[in-house]
Amino acid sequence: MLSWQWPFLFWFAPLPLIVRWILPARDATDGAIRVPFYGLLRDLDDSAQHRSSGGWLIALLIWLVWLSLLSAGARPTWVGDAVSVPQDRRDLMLAVDISLSMRETDMLVQQQFTDRLSAVKVVVGQFIKQRTGDRIGLILFGQQAYLQTPLTFDSNTVRQQLEEAQLGFAGNATAIGDTIGLATKKLRDRPSDSRVLILLTDGANTAGTSPAKAASIAAEAGIRIHTIGIGADVRQVKDIFGRTRTRKTNTDLDEKTLQSIAQKTGGQYFRAHNPQELQNIYAELDRLEPIPVDQTFRPTRSLSHWPIGLALGLSGLLALLAARRGGLA
Numbered sequence: 465m466l467s468w469q470w471p472f473l474f475w476f477a478p479l480p481l482i483v484r485w486i487l488p489a490r491d492a493t494d495g496a497i498r499v500p501f502y503g504l505l506r507d508l509d510d511s512a513q514h515r516s517s518g519g520w521l522i523a524l525l526i527w528l529v530w531l532s533l534l535s536a537g538a539r540p541t542w543v544g545d546a547v548s549v550p551q552d553r554r555d556l557m558l559a560v561d562i563s564l565s566m567r568e569t570d571m572l573v574q575q576q577f578t579d580r581l582s583a584v585k586v587v588v589g590q591f592i593k594q595r596t597g598d599r600i601g602l603i604l605f606g607q608q609a610y611l612q613t614p615l616t617f618d619s620n621t622v623r624q625q626l627e628e629a630q631l632g633f634a635g636n637a638t639a640i641g642d643t644i645g646l647a648t649k650k651l652r653d654r655p656s657d658s659r660v661l662i663l664l665t666d667g668a669n670t671a672g673t674s675p676a677k678a679a680s681i682a683a684e685a686g687i688r689i690h691t692i693g694i695g696a697d698v699r700q701v702k703d704i705f706g707r708t709r710t711r712k713t714n715t716d717l718d719e720k721t722l723q724s725i726a727q728k729t730g731g732q733y734f735r736a737h738n739p740q741e742l743q744n745i746y747a748e749l750d751r752l753e754p755i756p757v758d759q760t761f762r763p764t765r766s767l768s769h770w771p772i773g774l775a776l777g778l779s780g781l782l783a784l785l786a787a788r789r790g791g792l793a
Contacts, residue, residue, distance in 0.1 A: 466767075469539035480530055525782040532775035540767040554598045555615055555654040557647045558622075560584060561665035562629050563606040564636045565716070568666070570696040571739050580666055580694055581631055583739045588664070589623045591746040601650060602626055607635025607671045609643040615650065638665060641673030644682055644689065644725070652685040659687040662749060663725070666695040668718030679725040690731040690752070691722040692745055696738060 562581060571583035592600060600622045602613040613625045643663060651659040661682070669675045682689060695717055719735065726733040732752065736742035 465543045467541045467543050467764075469541060471538055473534050473538045477531060477534060480527065522782060522785055525778050525785070529775050529778045529782065532771045532778065535771035536768045536775065540771065542765045542767055544763040544765070554595070554658045554660055555601075555651055556595060556598050557601045557603060557615070557651055557661045558588065558592070558626075559603040559605060559609070559643045559647060559661060559663040560588065560626065560629065561606070561638060561667065562604050562631055562634055563638050563667060564632045565638075565667050567631050568695065573739055579631070581629065583742065584664060584694065585627055585629070587739060587742045587746055589626060590743075591749070592619050592623050592626070594750065595619060599654075603643055603646055604629050605634055605639055605643040606632065607637035607639055609639055609646045609672075610634065611646060611650065615654070635671075637671035638667040638669055639672035640665060640669040640721070640725075641675040641678040642671070644675060644678035645673055647689075648678070648682045648685050648687055651687050656686050659685070660731075661687055661689045662692065663689060663722075664692040664694055665717075665722070666693065667716045669721060675721050675725055676728075679728045683729045687729060688731045689725055689729040690734070690749060691726045692734045692736055692742070693717045693719055693722050694736045694742060 560581075566581040566584075567579045569577045569579050571578050571580055573583055573586065596619070597617070598619075599615045599617055600613075600619055601611065601615040602622050602625055603609055604612045612629070613622050616622065640663070644661065647661045647663075651661065679689065719733070723733040725731075734745040734748070736745055
């Protein structure tokens with residue numbers, strides 16, 4: 465779309481005619497100094513005062529040069545279609561516990577109890593799907609922590625890698641400190657204010673580095689850690705006689721350590737007893753770590769060089785015609 469920045473300049477288009485009409489005709493015999501291009505200005509007079517049959521053409525060329533200069537001064541600009549500009553996004557590292565304790569079947573999904581890891585896959589998978597534009601990575605940990613998926617914009621791959629995670633593949637212990645250390649290593653060189661680790665576990669640190677020490681290093685690197693403790697305290701089971709009984713679930717969750725990690729790094733601690741609470745937690749994390757709304761702009765391109773080039777070309781042609789007519793002699 466063509467746009468003019470200073471269109472008011474076109475009000476000056478009749479200026480040469482007005483000046484010529486107001487100023488009296490100049491006697492060619494007056495004065496000792498001869499104006500070299502007086503013959504050109506003289507040709508702007510009405511047809512009765514033209515000294516040659518080509519005067520109208522020179523007058524037209526002068527008029528076009530003037531219009532070209534006005535057009536260039538009015539700053540013609542081509543405005544393109546709206547383009548979306550992504551804003552700075554989050555670098556989100558997700559750490560999921562896959563130790564054997566996550567096989568506890570105390571998560572009620574669609575009226576059926578399932579293991580904790582299966583419930584996590586459903587809820588976290590939806591969370592990943594919603595983080596369009598974020599760079600997301602996945603760490604799976606048990607006795608050891610390993611990077612399953614490096615930071616990537618390909619959220620589908622992250623979801624698939626999470627879905628393929630198997631219980632016990634990283635050992636039976638829980639290395640929370642090593643997990644934080646690995647995440648810190650991968651996040652510390654990323655842009656500031658966008659380094660986030662979301663760590664989910666159902667146990668306590670039983671292997672590797674101290675979580676408190678790892679959290680201190682993460683805090684120094686500007687990494688914000690949100691921790692989630694998962695697992696029901698009790699669940700309803702039926703005995704062999706069909707009677708419903710309440711049974712305490714198998715959980716060694718160290719809430720105090722998880723709270724300390726979150727507090728030290730500027731994050732928050734959450735407790736999920738069931739899939740609905742877990743879903744609410746990730747909805748809250750969406751609020752705490754918002755996805756910036758893309759801004760749009762219209763690219764612009766100046767077209768002033770075209771009327772300037774036209775004015776130069778017409779001026780050259782004008783000079784050539786005037787020289788042939790002896791106007792510059």
